[in-house]
Amino acid sequence: MKKDFLTLKDYSADEIEYILNLSLEIKKNKDKYCNVLKGKNIAILFDKHSTRTRLSFEVGINQLGGNAIVLDAKSLQLGRGESYVDTAKVFSLYIDGVIIRTFSQETLEIFAKYGSIPVINGLTDKYHPCQVLADILTLKELGMLNKKVKFVYIGDSNNVANSLIIGFSKLGIDITICCPEKYSPAKEILEYAESQKNGSRVYIVNNPVDAVKDADVIYTDVWFSMGQEMDDSKLAELKKYQVNSELLKGAKKEVKIMHCLPAHPGQEITSEVLYGKNSIVLKQAENRLHAQKGLLVYIWKVIQGNKE
Ligand code: CP
Numbered sequence: 001m002k003k004d005f006l007t008l009k010d011y012s013a014d015e016i017e018y019i020l021n022l023s024l025e026i027k028k029n030k031d032k033y034c035n036v037l038k039g040k041n042i043a044i045l046f047d048k049h050s051t052r053t054r055l056s057f058e059v060g061i062n063q064l065g066g067n068a069i070v071l072d073a074k075s076l077q078l079g080r081g082e083s084y085v086d087t088a089k090v091f092s093l094y095i096d097g098v099i100i101r102t103f104s105q106e107t108l109e110i111f112a113k114y115g116s117i118p119v120i121n122g123l124t125d126k127y128h129p130c131q132v133l134a135d136i137l138t139l140k141e142l143g144m145l146n147k148k149v150k151f152v153y154i155g156d157s158n159n160v161a162n163s164l165i166i167g168f169s170k171l172g173i174d175i176t177i178c179c180p181e182k183y184s185p186a187k188e189i190l191e192y193a194e195s196q197k198n199g200s201r202v203y204i205v206n207n208p209v210d211a212v213k214d215a216d217v218i219y220t221d222v223w224f225s226m227g228q229e230m231d232d233s234k235l236a237e238l239k240k241y242q243v244n245s246e247l248l249k250g251a252k253k254e255v256k257i258m259h260c261l262p263a264h265p266g267q268e269i270t271s272e273v274l275y276g277k278n279s280i281v282l283k284q285a286e287n288r289l290h291a292q293k294g295l296l297v298y299i300w301k302v303i304q305g306n307k308e
C-alpha cells in the first residue's frame, strides 16, 4: 500500500504516537533498523534551500540501509518546464519514494496522485509536517507533550505554525498562536483543528506580553519564509512579537525556547535568547533525523511490510 505524508492531517493521533515511539526506539537501537530500506532508492527533490531536512533525510535513509538520491528540481527537466504529472510517472518507474520540498502544496498533491510511490512533504508554503514531527518528539522526550504545558507560538502564521496547529490539535493539546491580526492562521486551518473535537483549543491572541504569561514553551519562526519578499510594513507590524529577554520575563523561568531554524537573529528572536540556556533549538534539529527515520520505517516497514 502506498502511504504519503503530505500533511499531518493524513495521519491519525494513534499513528503520530506510534511514529513518535518508533522514532525513540530507533534513536536508542540504531543498528536494529539498519536494513529496513535495503534495496530502496529514495529521491530527495528540492525546489528550495535546505540544510536540516536535506541532510537528515539523506543520512537517515543511508542509516536505514537505503540509497538517497538528492536532486535539485531546477537541474531536472522540471526546470525546463516538464510537468510534475510526467515527472511523477517517470520517478515511479525507478524510485521507491520521494521527499519533496517545493512552493505549492498542490504540486505535492499532483505528484502523489500521478505517481505510485510514497511522497513525503519536506516543506511547502503551507505545511512543514516533518519539522513538527521532530518538534513534538522533542517535547515528548522532555516530558512536555501533555495538556498541562502552555505552548505559545509567536510571530508569522506560516507553514510551521499551520503544522503545529494541526499536530497539537490532533494530539488533543492546546496551543496559543500570538500574532498581529493580519497574520493570523487561515480559517481552514482553524476549522480543521476545531473539527478534531477532542477538547483541545487553539487560542489566537494579539498581545505577546499576555500570550507568554506563564508559558512553558515559546516557539518562533522567521517572519519571511522562503519565497516571500521582505516587506517593511510586515516587519513593522511584527516588531513587538520578537522573542527577546524582556518578553521572556513574563514566562516561566525554565521556559523552553524553540525555533525550527534557520533563524534571523535580531529579527524574530534575539541571539541572546536563541543561543541562551533555555534554548532547545539544537535538540529540535537533532531530532529531525530521528523523527524522519521513524516516519520512513513506519511507511516502509509497518505499512509496506518491507522484508529486510
Ligand atoms: N528546519 C528546516 O526545515 O531546516 P532546513 O530548511 O535547513 O531544511
Ligand code: NVA
Residues within 6 Å of the ligand: 123, 128, 158, 159, 160, 221, 222, 224, 225, 226, 260, 261, 262
Ligand atoms: N517558515 C520557514 C521554515 C524554514 C525551515 C520557511 O518556509 O522558510
